[in-house]
Amino acid sequence: MIESWIHFAVVKRVHSLELDLSSLFSSVKELEEIYNLPIQLLGELNLKLLTSLQLNAVNVSEEHMLGFLSECPLLEELSSTGAPSLRKLKVVAVVILS
Known part of the structure; x- marks a missing residue:
């Protein structure tokens, strides 16, 4: 169901997406069982318009x-x-000035 919400948001061409599932978990132990975002979802979605993503x-x-x-x-x-x-x-950024 979560993936359906994400798909819906992307289809609506959102610029800002916040997915906060913290209210579903009350202990650190349960955090180990939190929702795992499928890596293949990145290839299925057009995220070109996204300016803000908070997970x-x-x-x-x-x-x-x-x-x-x-x-x-x-x-x-x-x-x-x-x-x-x-x-x-580790993120390495290269800035090209013209």
């Missing part, structure tokens, strides 16, 4: 975050809290 209690990995950065050229804000799989993220 709370949604399990994402470094691969997810790098996918968002590459698939969302207009992205200005990206945040994730409560994601046990996201332990380390």
Whole structure:
């Protein structure tokens, strides 16, 4: 059902998407069982218009975050809290001035 909500938001061409599932979990133990965002979802969606993405209690990995950065050229804000799989993220930016 969560993926249907995400698809609906993208079809409506949202610029800002916040997915906060924290109210569903009351303990750290349960956070280990939080919703795992499917990595294939990135390839199925057109995220080109997204400028802000906030994920709370949604399990994402470094691969997810790098996918968002590459698939969302207009992205200005990206945040994730409560994601046990996201332990380390290394982002290298190259700025080309003309």
